[in-house]
Amino acid sequence: MMKKWLIPLGIIVLLGVMLVSGYNNLVTISEGVNGSWSQVQNQLQRRADLIPNLVETVKGYASQEKEVFTAVAEARAKLNGAKTVGDAAQADQALTGALGRLLAISESYPQLKSDANFRALQDELAGTENRIATARMDYNNTVQSYNTKIKTFPTSIYAGIIGFGQRDYFKPNANVNNVPAVKF
Numbered sequence: 001m002m003k004k005w006l007i008p009l010g011i012i013v014l015l016g017v018m019l020v021s022g023y024n025n026l027v028t029i030s031e032g033v034n035g036s037w038s039q040v041q042n043q044l045q046r047r048a049d050l051i052p053n054l055v056e057t058v059k060g061y062a063s064q065e066k067e068v069f070t071a072v073a074e075a076r077a078k079l080n081g082a083k084t085v086g087d088a089a090q091a092d093q094a095l096t097g098a099l100g101r102l103l104a105i106s107e108s109y110p111q112l113k114s115d116a117n118f119r120a121l122q123d124e125l126a127g128t129e130n131r132i133a134t135a136r137m138d139y140n141n142t143v144q145s146y147n148t149k150i151k152t153f154p155t156s157i158y159a160g161i162i163g164f165g166q167r168d169y170f171k172p173n174a175n176v177n178n179v180p181a182v183k184f
Contacts, residue, residue: 026164029146036139043132048076054121071098085168136170143167
């Protein structure tokens with residue numbers, strides 16, 4: 001004859017196992033989000049490290065374009081100081097616009113376009129922009145998986161209670177469709 005206390009004990013053990021398994025799964029996915037964000041930051045830092053070399057190369061040819069160089073330096077500083085995903089997205093957009101104006105300077109300086117250092121830096125920067133786009137996409141995909149997990153049943157019952165909340169996506173600035181104006 002089965003003891004009456006075995007059924008409730010079995011249910012409690014089963015719920016405990018499910019909770020521990022669910023918690024471990026959330027930790028794994030959350031760390032995936034953190035790792036993906038780290039890759040975005042890594043690529044943004046790579047770009048920020050390349051910018052001084054690009055700026056110095058262009059400065060040698062276009063010393064009168066100080067406004068553009070100042071905008072690049074300020075945008076780079078904001079990106080390096082960004083603390084949240086939203087701050088990083090906004091600073092990234094400002095830097096992208098400033099870099100667009102900087103690269104446009106090469107149109108006014110034909111000898112700069114033919115300079116091997118400038119071309120190498122421009123190619124490196126283009127490759128970095130592609131890496132950043134890929135890192136952002138990977139981050140957003142990881143955030144989507146995580147947010148979906150914490151919002152679906154039965155995880156939604158306990159995720160918030162044990163400290164797992166929704167994560168922010170990396171969103172471009174609202175005026176991302178506005179092409180930066182290049183004026184000389």
